Amino acid sequence: MSIQVFGLPVSRGVAIGRAVLVASSRVDVAHYFVDASEVESEVLRLRDARDEVAAELTTLKAEVSEESHAELAALLDVHLMMLHDEMLAEATKQWIIERHYNAEWAMSAQLEVLARQFDEMEDDYLRERKADLEQVAERILKALARVADPLASSGVHGVPRDFAGEDPLILVANDIAPADMLQFKRSVFTGFVTDVGGRTSHTAIVARSMDIPAVVGAREASRIVRQDDWLVIDGDAGVLIVNPSPIILEEYRFRQRQSEVERARLNRLRHTPSVTLDGQSVELLANIEMPRDAGAVIDAGAVGVGLFRSEFLFMNRGGNLPDEDEQFIAYREVVEALKGLPVTIRTVDIGADKPLERMSAHELRHEHTLNPALGLRAIRWSLSEPEMFGQQLRAILRASAFGKVRILIPMVAHLSEVHRVRQALDRAQAELRARGVPFTDVELGAMIEVPAAALMLPSLLRYFDFVSIGTNDLIQYTLAIDRADEAVSHLYDPWHPAVLHLIAQTISQANALGKGVCVCGEMAGDPAFTELLLAMGLRSLSMHPAQVSSIKQRVLRCDARALSSYLPTVLEADAPQDACAALMRQR
Structure with missing residues (x-):
């Protein structure tokens, strides 16, 4: 059905x-595929884990007095029977062979299949054996965590x-x-x-x-x-x-x-210059997470990287974070791949939905039980880890010797933070000079993600060369909405008048002071906002490479000067989305 x-x-x-x-499982399960050459060894891991559990259960049963604990002995017999049942053992093996799942994923997948079969049983006794099945499966999962996993240790989860x-x-x-x-x-x-x-x-x-x-x-x-x-x-x-x-x-x-x-059809626009009907050039940049994404930037026809989310270099590493040299190699790879086009590297933006494995128990406890969006994250976290922050700044500066690099600081809200960032950058430059390592002067930018930063922009721009508006977080903090919570996601509204006023104000003030301004949040890649952002005076947008062509198509069809005359009407409307749509129909 x-x-x-x-x-x-x-x-x-x-x-x-x-x-x-x-x-879902009460035991954390890694999910990744294994190559054909590793299928046999992965099946062996599963078998070794099952044998370890069988030995544990057999030892437990031997220690139980059948006269005094007959029910417990019988339960252990049930668990041993389930452990060797073909519906669990052989079927799990088939997930590895046929789908190339790693052993943990294969076990959790087969557990899901069998659990649903138990749920559909009419007999109450048999239906309640689901709990026994789950206990056996989780014993195997825990044993797998103890059985050596060469893929996990090498970090090859592809x-x-x-x-x-x-x-x-x-x-x-x-x-x-x-x-x-x-x-x-x-x-x-x-x-x-x-x-x-x-x-x-x-x-x-x-x-x-x-x-x-x-x-x-x-x-x-x-x-x-x-x-x-x-x-x-x-x-x-x-x-x-x-x-x-x-x-x-x-x-x-x-x-x-x-x-x-x-x-x-859109791909044919890749190499067409992004210019409006009235001759205004609009810079279309791309957002990336890893060095290997650089090729997609060129293929999409973007004119640079407007946001390199460096935190992804730090994730999924079991707490073994990249040192200065490893980061430098990654940043240099992107800079060289862009062949002279600008690369804006954002310093680590962790916390909230992106914690690191090495975060302390205190930090993790607060990240998960209090309000992570308002906690120790982004530049706050970097400043609390001066050694790591210094390593990242030195790595970025070293990469600047190979092309045009800019540094972007996330979640700026206080001038005290700005002064500490400037001091850290000065120290990093001095240390590189002392080591005789080449680098060039880099522009320093601030992410405008909280209303405080937008409202005090003229003060911030005394210390920064450019700003980049992170609309995802700006909307979240302006409307007090957790953007990852589906219970309130219907209230997450990029068309909210307060949000639009903050964005328009930021763009206007940056332009008036002669400082660069870009939008790098999700609004940049949404064609519904292209005309409105151009009307606000924005001439630089950064988005996922896959979205560049569709945004370029909108830009090519726009008259930016004519659009600007519509802006007051949209900003003053109670329902800006409807007002904007009506004005677009009149064009």
């Missing part, structure tokens, strides 16, 4: 494929080049952590669905950067969907269709083909 699940549309388009469930699956795959999960999204970024998945999240949650942002359809905030999707179900993601409407009928499936396949034609 076909089922529709409604969520939030966060990345447009249509995806059709088979479901791959990332099941996608097999020779993955044999013929059907496209769609990932379904309760939520996907930023570190997992980083692993899946180069994966075989054609779409994502999560139970939780908002339009600017990290899952949504990465899905857009991958240019694949995604639906978040779909509530019970991970419970409704079964492994290998056929799914359709309607990224435009925010709908997930489970096991669609043949007619529905054909309709969406037709829409897929139309999207491919439209994408090919």
Whole structure:
């Protein structure tokens, strides 16, 4: 039977494929693919873990007096029987062989399949054996954590080049952590669905950067969907269709083909200069997470990197953070790949939804139990770690010897922070001079992400060369909305008059003072805002590479001077979105 699940549309388009469930577990489970050459060793890991659990259970049973604890002995027998049952042991092995899942993922996937079968049993006694199954599976998962994993120790969590699956795959999960999204970024998945999240949650942002359809905030999707179900993601409407009928499936396949034609048409604009009808040049830059993304910037026709999110170099490393040399190599790789085009590197923006494994227990406790968005994050965290901050600044400065580099400071709110950043930069420059290491002068910029920074912009611009408006967080802090919480995500509104006034004011003041200003949040890559941002006087936007062509198309069709005359009407309206749409229809 076909089922529709409604969520939030966060990345447009249509995806059709088979479901791959990332099941929730009381034990943390790593999810990654293994190469064909590693399948045999991964099966061996699973077998060794199972043998270890069998030995534990056998030892426990031997220590139990059957006369005094007959029920406990019988329970251990049940666990041993389940441990060797083909429905658990052999079926888990098949997930590794056929899907190339790592052993932990394979075990959690098969546990999900069997748990649902137990839930559907009519006999109460048999249905209650689900708890025993979960206990056995979690024993195996814990044993796997103790069994050496060469992939985990080497950090190679990729996608097999020779993955044999013929059907496209769609990932379904309760939520996907930023570190997992980083692993899946180069994966075989054609779409994502999560139970939780908002339009600017990290899952949504990465899905857009991958240019694949995604639906978040779909509530019970991970419970409704079964492994290998056929799914359709309607990224435009925010709908997930489970096991669609043949007619529905054909309709969406037709829409897929139309999207491919439209994408090919937009790609022809890659090398067309981004100039409005009235001759004003608009700088279209790209946002990236890792050095390997640099090629996509060039392919998209962007004229530089407006936001290099350096924190992704620090994530998914088990606490072994990159030192100065490793960071320098990564930054230099991007700078050299851009061949003279500008690269803006944002210093580490961790905390909130992107904690690091090395954060102290105190920091992690507060990040997860208090309000992480208002805690020790971004520049606050960097200033609390002066040694690490100094390493990053030196690495960025060293990369500046190979091209045009700019430094961007996230979440600036206090002048005291600005003075400490300036002092740290001066120290980094002095240390490099003392070592005889070449570097060039770099421009220093501030992220405008909190209302305080927008309201005190003239004071900030005495110390910064440019500003970049991070609309995702600016909206969150202006409206007091956790942008990753689906319970309040309907209140996250980039069209809110207060948000638009802050953005317009920031752009106007920066232009008046002759300082560069760019928008690098999600609004930059949303065609619905292109005309409005141009009307505000913005001439630099940074977005995911996949969005450059569609924004360029809007720019080429705009008369920026004519648009500016509409701005007061939009900003004064109670419903700016409706006012903007009405004015666009009049053009």
